[in-house]
Amino acid sequence: MRMSFRWFGSQDDPISLPYIRQIPGVRDVVGALYDVPVGEVWPVDKIAVLKKHVHDAGLTLEVIESVNVHDDIKIGLSSRDRYIDNYRQTLRNLAEADISVICYNFMPVFDWLRTELWYRLPDGSETMQYDRSISEAITPDALLEQYASEASGLSLPGWEPERLADLRTLFAKYDGIDAGALRENLKYFLEAIMPVCEEVGITMAIHPDDPPHPLFGLPRVVSNRDDLRWIVDAVDSQNNGLTLCTGSLGANPANSVVDIIGEFAGEGRVPFAHIRNIRWEGEGRFYESAHLSSEGSLDMYDIVRTFHHAGFDGFIRPDHGRMIWGETGRPGYGLFDRALGASYLGGLWEAVDKGASA
Ligand code: DNO
DSSP, rough: EEEEEOOOOOOOSSSOOHHHSSTOOOOOEEOOOOOSSSOOOOOHHHHHHHHHHHHHHHHHEEEOOOOOOOOOHHHTTTTTTHHHHHHHHHHHHHHHHTOEEEEEOOOOOSSSSSSSSEEEOOOOOOEEEEEHHHHHHEEEEEEEEHHHHHTTTTTOOOOTTTTTHHHHHHHTTTTOOOOOHHHHHHHHHHHEEEEHHHHHEEEEEOOOOOSSSSSSBBBBOSSSHHHHHHHHTTTTOTTEEEEEEEHHTTTSSOOHHHHHHHHHHHOOOSEEEEEOOOEEEETEEEEESSEEEEGSSSSSHHHHHHHHTTTTTTTEEEEEOBOOTOOOOOOTSHHHHHHHHHHHHHHHHHHHHHHHHH
């Protein structure tokens, strides 16, 4: 297992690489380029600069989160082939910099979604919360406005204002795209890029839908065990893998996260894991808790043990943390609570590891 930490780049992350370097057990950074429009080729020189920044700080960069997929590919428009060619070239360019894992998602229009970015917990910390009844009542425009005014002036991953500038047109393009069509478009995309992935040694790791159900009338096809099974079988290559995000899948109590880990990590199809906890608050409602089992609804010991038993040797990162100790910044991506998460997960791993060989 390699413990990693997400970083949003020197332009846009209030957390510096030297600080990340001081988190015990963390040697890998999960990064991305944030100034290349979705669908365009990531230039070799920009990738090299990012890689150098990370290396100069004594850290390693092998995982990219995310190379986003253009909506035309998800919709299956004829323009998709041009964007797929660009994606292939991006993969080649990333492989030149020894990138081995690419996290991406196939959610239409939006990436993750929360209805509250600063939900106050009884201990005074703040965290993100989701309430399905609110998401069903609010318009996407209103949500965008809320994010723009509440995100401390920082961009939120997957919510790039330039991409979402014309929401109505984007939504209209999805007209008639149901889950079946979206699935076929995902397969088309994977079939087109897998030969390059296999040639250059990159594993694709699709991120589950977050939250794991359709939103605003748009389909979602990466929400549960059967969806993951379909994806893994649709293109049966070891380079077609999953980002196992415990918080995303775990948001639906019907998903057995532990069984899903056992199944797919056991088959060697999980190169990357986001391990975080959530607390269910009732039907369709949850908040992102501290990582400890005692703070949330997921059993983190069981989760880590299952990864270990499956022979997992990929990358792990703590995920969304709360804002604690007066820290401000990008919701979910403060330093302190994620660092606590990394330490806790590292401790669980050590305990399971030593227990297994005792
Ligand atoms: C949210 C993240 C997601 C994730 C993408 C992967 O904080 O988990 O934005 O990076 O879905 O493409």
